Amino acid sequence: MATHPGSTPSAGPTMTVAVIEGPRATLVLAGDLRAENLRELEQLLAEPSLNEAAEWHVDMSDATRLDLACAYALLRAATLRPEQAVLTIHGARRSVQRTLRHAGLDAVAVIDGR
Numbered sequence: 001m002a003t004h005p006g007s008t009p010s011a012g013p014t015m016t017v018a019v020i021e022g023p024r025a026t027l028v029l030a031g032d033l034r035a036e037n038l039r040e041l042e043q044l045l046a047e048p049s050l051n052e053a054a055e056w057h058v059d060m061s062d063a064t065r066l067d068l069a070c071a072y073a074l075l076r077a078a079t080l081r082p083e084q085a086v087l088t089i090h091g092a093r094r095s096v097q098r099t100l101r102h103a104g105l106d107a108v109a110v111i112d113g114r
Helices: 035-045 048-052 068-079 094-103
Strands: 014-021 024-033 055-059 063-066 086-092 109-113
Touching: 014 035, 014 048, 024 035, 024 048, 035 068, 063 068, 063 094, 068 094, 086 094, 094 109
Parallel strands: 024 055, 024 063, 055 086, 086 109
Antiparallel strands: 014 024
């Protein structure tokens, strides 16, 4: 479920734009991110505030699983903008890193794992 600063997350996965400081946005993706969360993830990634950020830092330290469809959504969001964001993914587990690489995110992002 997509959440916004100041809201209470539900029992499902958490997807937030945690901080936007100038050209830098910090996103937090946590929990079990599956295809059924794809629409919410795409809505979050389409937020106007993210379009203004030149750098995206994605904290995935609490992501337990990432579906390939969600990884592709992240790839599309980062690459289909008029100016591509610099994308850095932090804290991803090995299984999540494999999915990110399988989707091709390693070609456009720096992936810092655990």
